[in-house]
Amino acid sequence: MATKRPRQAWHLSGTDFTQPRLYARQDWRFLLFFQFxxxxxxxxxxxxxxxxxxxxxxxxxxxxxxxxxRTRCDMGDVFTVLFKDWWQARGLSLFGIHTAKPRVVGIRRLRPNEDADERRKRVGAAYRRFVEGRYREQGNPDSVLISVPLGMKPALMVRQLKQLLAAVQAEHPPELPVAAYALEENKLREARLLACLRLIYKRSARPDEELWRAAARAKISETHVVDPLAKKKDAKSAEARRMLTIMASRLSRDALMIAENAAAGKFPSMEVVAHAQPFDFPTLGQRLKVMSAWEKKRKKELAQSAAPKVEAEH
Structure with missing residues (x-):
């Protein structure tokens, strides 16, 4: 059985997505937004x-x-900070909702033998406490009051609840809270976004290298596999090199649009950006090289500080 790798000090945990009166859903795209x-x-x-x-x-x-x-002022310098530190200092506040996290709660239990007048009095008091307290702390979320008979079988109860909630939301779509920055809902997948990043990193590391070699290093295709150090005149890999060049060219354009949209606070998106700046691979490569060296040093420091202290032998 494979052993579970310990969480490093620079990795996010579930608790990093919630603070008092502030929360965000866990989403892998936050890290990729930072990287783009x-x-x-x-x-x-x-x-x-x-x-x-x-x-x-x-x-x-x-x-x-x-x-x-606006994005630059909000997001700050992403080259001199680890993602976890950036998320805690800026990301959660920018992508999160500034209220207590909504939860399903019971307002009051209705008992069959209660006096009717006493029931109305106590239910009204419990409702007011909820609306003026927890409901307000949660930012007055779009909610529904539901009666749940406790004697029902759990499976039947859950099925009826799902049907009721689906009908309510279909008739009146809920008004959801809005963060300062919101992720785009589209068909861009993690694998493609990661391929974009790998390709740009490889091209930046070797700006003068042929495109197909960068594509091979970035492993952007499982079908067309070529040794990046192969001779250019190798006839056996000619078609694969041609296809990798075409794929890398398209992927580079996609990466540019995604990155330039991210710069305007829109992610992930391949919407055509007017006045987009082209990649300057030599300059970008130098910037990433400096950043990577700093990041490696910082992670080493964190790993050492987190390591268990070993008492010296006496």
């Missing part, structure tokens, strides 16, 4: 600018600069 900001040409440009006007002049669009500058 690191490869965005517009975001790097914004970090190098001191004012929004300077960014507008360099981007050639005041509207584009306004969106990117």
């Amino acid at each position: 900001l690191r490869i965005s040409p517009s975001y790097a440009l914004a970090l190098d600018c001191e004012r929004e006007q300077e960014l507008a002049e360099r981007l050639g669009s005041a509207d584009r600069a306004r969106k990117v500058w």
